[in-house]
Ligand SMILES: NC(=O)C1=CN([C@@H]2O[C@H](COP(=O)(O)OP(=O)(O)OC[C@H]3O[C@@H](n4cnc5c(N)ncnc54)[C@H](OP(=O)(O)O)[C@@H]3O)[C@@H](O)[C@H]2O)[C@@H](O)CC1
C-alpha cells in the first residue's frame with residue numbers, strides 16, 4: 001500500500017482517532033496521553049491524533065520505537081502542539097502512569113508478532129490502568145488472517161479506518177481488539193479485494209424463506225434428518241428441534257432414535273429404515289450423534305440433493321464420495337473435527353481459522369462452515385470472500401447446540417437457499433437465538449432452538 005504522509009486520508013483517520021480518544025478520556029484537558037509510535041503511517045496517525053489532543057490541553061508524550069524513522073510531519077505537528085517525543089528507555093514508566101495509551105506501533109503494514117523492543121511496552125500497557133486504544137489494528141496481530149504469532153498488544157478500543165480487517169473479526173486476533181470503532185475516511189476497498197464479509201439483519205431478512213399464498217408443505221421443502229443413535233438419541237431430537245424452525249415445510253427423520261423424536265416432536269415424519277427408504281426430501285442432514293454407523297452417511301451422500309454433514313458424519317464420510325457429488329455438500333466441523341480432517345492439531349486450526357476453512361473447502365470441494373468462537377463459511381474450492389458470523393456468543397459453547405445448528409441449516413437448504421447462504425443464515429439465526437435465550441445466564445441447546453422464531457422476528461423487523 002502506498003504511503004500517504006500528509007494526505008487527506010491520514011488527517012481524517014487522525015481526526016476520528018482523536019475523537020474516539022477524547023470520548024474515552026471524558027476530560028481531555030490535563031490528561032496524560034502516551035503514544036507508542038512505530039516507523040510507518042500507523043505511527044503517523046497516532047502522532048497527528050496526539051497533536052489534536054495536545055491542542056485540547058492533554059499532556060502528550062510520544063515513545064518512538066524507531067526514532068530516526070518516525071513519521072516526520074506527524075512528529076512536527078505533535079511538537080508544534082506542545083507534545084514531546086522520547087526514546088523507549090522511559091517508555092514503560094510513562095505507559096504505567098498514563099491515562100490513555102495509543103498503540104501506533106504497527107498497522108496493516110505489520111508482519112510477525114511484536115518485535116523485541118516493543119514487548120516490554122505491551123507488558124506495561126497490560127499492567128497499566130490506562131485505557132489502550134489501537135490505531136487501525138492492535139500491533140502484533142496479523143492484519144489479514146486473524147493469526148497471532150508471538151506477542152500482541154491488547155486494546156480496549158480499536159479505531160479502524162475505512163473497512164474492518166480480518167484481524168479484527170477472527171479469533172485469536174479479535175480478542176486483542178476490544179471494542180472496534182470504524183471511522184469512514186472515504187476509502188472503500190475494491191470489491192474483489194474483499195476477504196471477509198458479514199451478513200446483517202437486512203441481508204438475512206432477504207434470504208429467509210417465507211411461505212407464499214400457494215405454498216404447501218412439500219413446496220416449502222422437506223428436510224431429512226439422519227442423526228442420533230441408541231447411544232445419543234438426544235442429538236436427533238435437537239437436530240429436529242432446529243429443523244422444525246428453519247423454514248422447511250416438513251421434517252423427515254430416518255434413524256434409530258425415532259421414538260425419542262416423536263415423543264418430543266409429534267409433527268416429525270418418522271420412518272424406521274435408513275435414509276434411502278425415508279421418502280423424498282430436498283436436503284439431508286447427516287451425522288449428529290450418529291455413532292459409528294457409516295451406512296446412513298453413504299446412503300445420504302449418494303442422494304442427488306444438498307447434504308449437510310456434521311459431527312460423526314464428518315469422520316464416517318468417504319472423502320472421495322464427498323468430492324464426487326454432483327449436488328452441493330455443506331460440512332460443519334468444529335475445530336477438533338476440522339483438525340482431524342486436515343491431519344493437524346486442534347490448536348493449529350484455532351490459531352489459523354481462515355486458512356483452515358479455506359483449505360477444507362478446497363480439499364473437499366464443498367462449502368464449509370467452521371464452528372467455534374468465530375464461525376466462518378467458505379465456498380467450495382476455498383477461494384473468494386469468506387463469511388464471518390457476527391452474531392455468535394460464547395453462551396453457545398454448550399453440548400448439543402451444534403446439533404440445533406445443523407438441523408436449522410439443513411432446513412434452510414431444503415427450503416432452497418444456496419449452501420453459502422443457508423450456512424451463514426443458519427449461523428446468524430443460531431447466534432441471535434442464543435443471545436435471546438441466554439440474556440446473561442447459561443442456556444441449554446434446547447433453549448437455543450426454542451428461541452429461533454424470536455430470532456426470525458427480530459431479523460424481519
Ligand atoms: N493506506 C491508507 O489508505 C491509510 C492508512 N492509514 C494508516 O497507515 C497504516 C499503514 O501504514 P504503513 O503502510 O506505513 O504500515 P505500518 O502498519 O505503519 O507499519 C509498517 C512499518 O512498520 C515496520 N514493521 C513491520 N512489522 C513490524 C513489527 N512486527 N513490529 C514493529 N515494526 C514493524 C516496518 O518497518 P521495518 O522496520 O520493517 O523497516 C514498516 O515500515 C494503517 O494501518 C493506518 O493506520 C491511515 O493513515 C489512513 C489511510
Ligand SMILES: Nc1ncnc2c1ncn2[C@@H]1O[C@H](COP(=O)(O)OP(=O)(O)O)[C@@H](O)[C@H]1O
Nearest residue numbers: 334371372373393394396397399400401402403
Ligand atoms: N466460544 C464460542 N463463541 C461462540 N460460539 C461458540 C463458542 N463455542 C462454541 N460455539 C458455537 O456453539 C456450537 C457448538 O457446536 P458443536 O461444537 O458441534 O457442539 P455439539 O456437538 O455439542 O452440538 C457451534 O455453533 C459453535 O460455533
